[in-house]
Amino acid sequence: xxxxxxxxxxxxxxxxxxxxxxxxxxxxxxxxxxxxxxxxxxxxxxxxxxxxxxxxxxxxxxxxxxxxxxxxxxxxxxxxxxxxxxxxxxxxxxxxxxxxxxxxxxxxxxxxxxxxxxxxxxxxxxxxxxxxxxxxxxxxxxxxxxxxxxxxxxxxxxxxxxxxxxxxxxxxxxxxxxxxxxxxxxxxxxxxxxxxxxxxxxxxxxxxxxxxxxxxxxxxxxxxxxxxxxxxxxxxxxxxxxxxxxx
Numbered sequence: 416x417x418x419x420x421x422x423x424x425x426x427x428x429x430x431x432x433x434x435x436x437x438x439x440x441x442x443x444x445x446x447x448x449x450x451x452x453x454x455x456x457x458x459x460x461x462x463x464x465x466x467x468x469x470x471x472x473x474x475x476x477x478x479x480x481x482x483x484x485x486x487x488x489x490x491x492x493x494x495x496x497x498x499x500x501x502x503x504x505x506x507x508x509x510x511x512x513x514x515x516x517x518x519x520x521x522x523x524x525x526x527x528x529x530x531x532x533x534x535x536x537x538x539x540x541x542x543x544x545x546x547x548x549x550x551x552x553x554x555x556x557x558x559x560x561x562x563x564x565x566x567x568x569x570x571x572x573x574x575x576x577x578x579x580x581x582x583x584x585x586x587x588x589x590x591x592x593x594x595x596x597x598x599x600x601x602x603x604x605x606x607x608x609x610x611x612x613x614x615x616x617x618x619x620x621x622x623x624x625x626x627x628x629x630x631x632x633x634x635x636x637x638x639x640x641x642x643x644x645x646x647x648x649x650x651x652x653x654x655x656x657x658x659x660x661x662x
Contacts, residue, residue, distance in 0.1 A: 417606060422435070439657060440599050441602060443593050443660065444590040444593050445607055447660055448590060449610065449614075451636075453614070453632070455578065456611075456618050462578070467550075468550070468571055472552075474612070475553050476568065476575060478612065480576060481612055484608050488604050492604060495587055496600065506591065509588035510646075511640065513637070516636050516640075517632075517637030517639075521630055521633035521634070540573065545564045545565060546567065547566050549567070550567055554566055586604075587604070589635075592639045593656060639656075
């Protein structure tokens with residue numbers, strides 16, 4: 416619906432050619448961000464499982480997690496757009512990084528199990544915060560014996576936010592390969608993020624069966640990275656990029 420409204424507005428004010436170009440950029444960027452966001456689901460499942468967070472409380476964490484992701488990604492995108500405007504060669508760094516990340520996905524290195532208990536961040540949080548041993552309903556903070564305690568809910572929320580920041584390092588450079596228009600980059604990202612909560616509960620039960628997902632994501636990242644590196648040699652049409660990513 417947003418893509419349709421965007422096309423109608425641009426077609427009315429700037430002509431059909433601009434409307435077609437920008438709408439294709441939005442749809443392609445959205446599809447990239449949505450594809451790469453699937454990886455968030457698996458990490459969040461692992462975090463929720465490690466802390467035994469019931470589904471009813473997962474919804475609350477994801478609501479705040481999505482709001483936080485919107486704020487952080489907006490900052491990242493504006494910073495990235497400024498960098499590209501000031502230093503165009505940054506695109507080549509983004510491209511090389513995406514090719515490397517795609518290679519790691521295809522190689523299978525991304526599938527290595529993560530031991531949450533060994534995470535330095537989690538150890539740091541436990542060392543510097545008073546954390547209750549069990550959940551306290553949906554509360555993130557509680558006051559007990561005159562002292563303010565964090566609950567495991569707050570720890571999970573922090574881990575969810577940090578994981579999204581890590582994934583943003585992959586996904587935000589990817590959309591800059593499609594367009595450097597900050598409005599398109601930001602709107603495609605925000606729409607993809609707004610759907611994350613629903614996508615989590617849609618895919619949660621099927622996560623264990625998606626054995627080939629890392630390879631699909633690896634192919635997409637490698638393709639986008641190569642497209643970035645060849646910017647001065649050959650410009651891949653947006654429609655071709657959209658078709659490739661959809662396939």
